[in-house]
Amino acid sequence: MKKLLLLICVFIYSFAAGLNQEFLEPNEAFKPTFSKNEDSVNFKLDLGKDIYLYSDKLKIFISKPEKIEITKEINVPNPVAYEEYVVHFSNLDLTIPISLLKLKAESNDYEIEIKFQGCSKLGLCYAPMSEKYLLTFDNNISKIQTIKEEQKAEATTLNETDSIANSLKDGNLILVLATFFGFGLLLSLTPCVFPMIPILSSIIVGASKNEDMTAKKGFFLSLIYVLSMSLAYTIAGIIAGVFGANLQVALQNPYVLVVFALVFVALAFSLFGYFEIKLPQSLQTKLNKTTDGKEKQGIVGIAIMGFLSALIVGPCVAPPLAGALVYIGQTGDALLGGMALFVMSLGMGVPLLLIGLGAGRFMPKPGGWMENITKIFGIIMLGVAIWLLDRVLSASIIMSLWALLFLATAIYLKTQSNMIAELASSVLFILGVVLLVGLISGSTNPLKPLEKLTGSANISKENELVFHKIKNIKELELAIKNSNKPVLLDFWASWCVACKEFEEITFKDEEVMKKLQNFTLLKADVTANSDEDKALQKMFGVVGPPALIFWDKDKKELNSSKIVGYKNPKEFLEILNKNF
Structure with missing residues (x-):
């Protein structure tokens, strides 16, 4: 057992260390300067190595005395196509004529704001940024100054995901890990973990068909399952954080789900007694060279099932998971982020450990009664197979x-x-x-x-909420532009359990429906995980559904209201009432 734990720890450390690339800090990736000459002001943005800017995220405003966008009236270098985006790879050097400022708004004081967002070719995307400058004209003497972050009147309110990401940056290691273990305990009460309970129970029942199951052995088998599940969560999380590729989401492919459902059907028929599932003969021979060969065969099978279950059965996205992935993406610190994910998934596995301990203590002795129990769990495995196929079939x-x-x-x-x-x-x-x-x-x-x-x-047909589907960034931008109401964008997928909770519980609550009647409601169906789906999610730093993004009437994105993971009607209304 100690060897197994040591092997897992070494693997995680090596994997994380290998991915821990040297990403640039935001102030190294983007170096803005602002200067003035007789008839214009100049904004220069030097980009670090392998950094590029999204063309559509570059916005130039006169923010005072009144907010006026002047992006289209500034000579911006032509962008280039890169993957599915239009970007700038070269340093920006923008000239803003003073005559343009005077034409747009007559004043002695102008506040100029430049907004931008960029990414690294290595896979890291930075949060949207903005630079503000104050230009004053006093007795024909003009002055220019940078408006520091602490001088800005607007207080930045972080959403739940960003708050968790910041806690990783600033927190004590022991406190951070303890906090994430607590997050895991809370997540263990969600539908993400529920399907794993019958899976593990069936495995333990299958293992006890021909031998006595003690509390110690039941706990040991469940520990193997949980450690393998935690390892899968950690690896998938690090890959998603560093490369932006969500392995769990990618595995919600219909072919993968059908194959895995058939695996559960096979396990069910094995429990019915039609056949016995074994490792390949070559692997059995190698394992059987040791005195505990049969036990190792069982351990390997349980470890594989735990690993695959985490990737395919429970692709739930919650604020703690998203926070850890945001932290990895922003800092490149895959080691701490991976440790947080591993500890969180251990917390999620606590109920499974209790199942193993209880099953080992109270499991009936082999015999006729045990045969009936085995068949019941076979039926439950068929139920898990149907639950998986729910994401694929009508x-x-x-x-x-x-x-x-x-x-x-x-x-x-x-x-x-x-x-x-x-x-x-x-x-x-x-x-x-x-x-x-x-x-x-x-x-x-x-x-x-x-x-x-x-x-x-x-x-509730009269008040039923109607969401308009959008397929890509262009459709989203057009919908926001044409809306004269606040906008809500719902990231949804057919395989997302929490998305269905939103549909059946939160969005059917009378108070919620009444509140959202005053919104333009949009839905991005990312079930297929296509390139357009990935581009939409990457644009808003969305790890996976469910995620809700809000804009106010002025078409300003409200990052503080961003929702990741399921919220019940009361929690949802509390977030809405803060900004609307």
């Missing part, structure tokens, strides 16, 4: 699969000669019939199968 097909599973389970339990099994059989049979009736009536929601018959589906 809602009506998924509803019919749930109905068939309930009916088949009811028939199986009917053959068992005990009162509990008969009661469960009756309940599941009724549920299966209700789902079939709902399916025939046109319902596609397994949680509300009779909504078409009861008319409850039409109750």
Whole structure:
């Protein structure tokens, strides 16, 4: 066990150290200067090595005496195409005529603001930046001064994700790791971890078919699963933070999900006793050369399942995860960011460790009763397979699969000669019939199968929120430009559990619907994880759905209101009421 823990620690350290590239600090990547001559003012922005600017993020304003954008009236060098973006690779040297300032607003004092955002070719993207300069004319003597950050009237309010990222930068190592372990404990209560409970339970049940399961062994097996899960989260997180490629999101490909669902179907049939899943013979032979060969075979299988489960079953994005990825992306410190992710995923695995400990203590002895328990967990594995296919197949097909599973389970339990099994059989049979009736009536929601018959589906039609889909950055910019109301952009995906919570709970709350009637509602469906989807997410530093971005009536993005992860109606309204 000690060797395994040491190996994992060494692997994480080596992996993180290898990725810990020398990224430039923002003040090294972007060096602005502002100067003045007789008839113009000049803004120069020197770019560091491998740094480029987004062309559409370069904006020039007269912010005082009134806010006027003058970007199109300034001679800006022509940008070039780079990947799916239009960017500037060369240093900027912009001339702003004083006559233009006088033409736009008659005053003795002008505040000029230049906004920009850029990235490094190495994969790091910087937060949007702005420089402000005050130009004054007094008795034909002009003065120019930089407005320092601390002099700005606007107080910068960080959103939850950025606050967590900053805590990593400024916090004590022990405190940071303890905090992230606490985040993990909280995340263990979310739907991200729930599917792993039956998976681990089924693995333990399968391991105890032919031998006694002690509390110690149950805990050990669950620890292998949790450590492998944590390793997967850490590696995926570091890759996402450094390279901007979210491995978990990429693995939500329909082909991958179907293959993994078939794996669970195979595990289910193994638990039913049709066959036994084993490692390849060559690997078995190598392991069996040691005295504990069979035990090692089981450990390797559990480790693989834990690793894959973390990548495919639970691609949930929450503020702590996003905060760690933002920190890695901004600083390039993959070591501390990876440690935080590893400790957080250990916290997420605490319930799984308790499952292993409890299963080992209370698991029935091998025999007839154990055979029935094994088959029940096989049925649960089929349920996990359907849950995965929910991200790929149509809602009506998924509803019919749930109905068939309930009916088949009811028939199986009917053959068992005990009162509990008969009661469960009756309940599941009724549920299966209700789902079939709902399916025939046109319902596609397994949680509300009779909504078409009861008319409850039409109750909130008048206030129902309508989101307009946008596919890329151009469509988004056009929608914001044409809106005369605040704008909400919802990043959504069919495989995102928390996105469906937003749809079914938060966005159907009466108070929330009433508040959002005054918004232009946009939705970016990033299910396919296409290049356009990635570009949209990269533009706003979004790790993955769910994420909500807001703009006010003046088309100004409100970073402080950015939401990552699920929020219930009360939490959602509290964030909205701060700015709207």
